[in-house]
Amino acid sequence: TMKREDSKVAGRQERFRLVAEAAGRRLARLVPPQGTSVGSSVRNDLRLEASGVSRHHARFVPAGEVLWVEDRASKNGIWLGDRRIDRQALVAGDRVRLGEVWITVERVAADDAEVALAWPRIPTHPTAPALDEPTTFLPGVGSPFELQPVETLFPGLRLPEEFVVGPSSRMLRLLGEVERVAADRSPALLLGETGTGKELVARAIHRSSARSSGPFVAVNCAALPSELVEAELFGVARGAATGVAARIGALRTADGGTFFLDEVGELPMVLQAKLLRILESAELAPLGGPATPLDVRFVAATNRDLRVECGAGRFRPDLYFRLAAFTLSLPPLRERREDLPALLGAFVERFSRAAGREPAGLSLRLLECVESYGWPGNLRELAHEVRRWVTFAPEGEIFDSSLLSPEIRVSLDAERDAGKGRPADDSLDLDFRLAATEREIVSRALAVASGNQSLAARLLGISRNGLAAKIARHGLAAAGEAGGSSSEPDDDRT
Structure with a gap:
């Protein structure tokens, strides 16, 4: 020694x-x-x-x-x-x-700037270097000693600083789609639940495109007062009406760049017609003014099924098909739980630094709660929850389950009380208990991975051969619980 x-x-x-x-x-x-x-x-x-x-x-x-x-x-x-x-x-x-x-x-x-975090350091952005290593990494992809540079996987991709890259196949496929869509100038439509990060993806498309040096302008249709939507979007010409001030409008501000129209399903029908004309003519006429050329790339987003909205007469089919030249579906957090460690690490670090605190780790119980919860609010809800932990946790102590918000605690308690239909078992035989627990965990991993054994093995932290042995031991394949696919999902990422 x-x-x-x-x-x-x-x-x-x-x-x-x-x-x-x-x-x-x-x-x-x-x-x-x-x-x-x-x-x-x-x-x-x-x-x-x-x-x-x-x-x-x-x-x-x-x-x-x-x-x-x-x-x-x-x-x-x-x-x-x-x-x-x-x-x-x-x-x-x-x-x-x-x-x-x-x-x-x-x-x-302890205050050395190069000291790593108590929580495992996961870069919050692909261009942020890991400690002592100048190369850019995707966290969680393969071995930490065989990490792949983001620029190698997606050479045309430029992500916003707030974008957290997780190791899930859904995330990697989405990044590949973003890279390819960014290379085109046709409109793109982002589909996803509230809080899935649609604006971040829109910014990634802009930053990765030939328009990256131009403006990125975002407008949330649901947040605009109905009487101001037209003026805010299209602008008002000088002298259009007595007592009405001239306004450039968001679309003209985006000239030469990317215009992101969030919650496009909330746009009134009369304005949908005007937006369609702009898409078709590449010209913009402000209120009370003449039409002039407009050069923007449109990216729209919605949490609605616009095809259903079209059928119900609430959205113009011709506008839908114009906007949906490319469609990208953003998965909810519950469908990419393997990204949770990367997201948690990034949020803990970000909010701790903002609060002037040293980032802390999570207790095993808290991590189990995070993995069990459905996260209906997706990334936004997770970020707010982590900010709560940072705010209320005693300085220098690990985050534990006592910090969970009341809403999440109630939800988890209700799920536990429901028992998920499992029969009661009072056996105290240790081998029986351990085998039953292992079978349940393996089944859950296979379910989360949609039957993909390679992904399930990564979630469990074991080799694929080890997982195959456990599947055979517990008869999961015979019971149809293994999902049938043991290979990686299609890696085309398009």
Whole structure:
């Protein structure tokens, strides 16, 4: 064991940091007071998908001047030099091996700008570099030591700073669609529930297009007073009416760029006709003024089914087909739960920094609640919830389930009380209980992954062969619960 060099800096608190290295890659994590769990499962504070690393491999807990490491019944153990250890006090400079990963213990000032987060650092934006690594990464795609640059997967993509990239196949497919749609100038229609991030996708289309140097103008039709919609959109010419001030209008402001019309299904029928004329003629006539050429790329969004609205006479079919030259469907959060860790990490970091606080980790119970909840408000609801945790959590403490908002707590309680139809079982046989629990978790992962075994294995933090063995052991395939597809979804992403 190497002796720790004295690295105290006057007036500055020191913390332990773990630096994991494998195959030429480095990841660093600050160890919070409650400790850091390490393994290949997504439930770990520091996830390492590398050869020889068990699902729940080790735990590091600070205690004054030493950092305790403890083996969590891993298959390949923890090695300090040529000695396998179960529990050991480490100091700065010590280096242990977990499978093919080397972890070095460091002692750093807690306010050092390069210190990683207590919550596993996940870049909030693809162009934000991971610690100690200049390349751009998609978090959660493959092994942390085989991360793929965003610009390699999507060379034409330029995302807004607030855009959080998750590892789900739905997200990756959407990014591919955004890249291809951005290369065209035809109108695009974004479909999705409230809070799914439609404006962020519209901004991504703009930033990734040839119009990126031009303006991006967003108008929410549902937020405009009915008597002002026409003037706000199309503008008012000078002298159009006595006592009426001239107004440029949002569409003219967007000339040379992208015009985003949110909640387009709320647009009155009379204005739908005028918008259609603009789309067809590429000319804009303000109220009381002549028509002049207009050069904009239209992107519209709605949470309604516009085909149903057309059938009910509330939306013009000809306008719908004009706007829907390209349609992109944004999945609700409940259909891409594997993106939750990336989203949580990004939101915790963003709101903690804004509040001047050090980001904290989540308790296992809170993470379970987050994964169980349906998130009807999607990204917007999740962001508001995380902001609540940051606001009400005691400084320096981990976020726990007591911070959940009353609405989410009531929803989870109701779901628990309903029991999901499971029969009561009073057996105290441990093997029976463990097998039943494992079967339920595997079934849930397969359901979330829509039967895709590769994706389900990633969600569970195990290999695909390991998942196949569990499916066979519990008879899930025979019962039709495995969904039938063990391959990755179509990777065309279009």
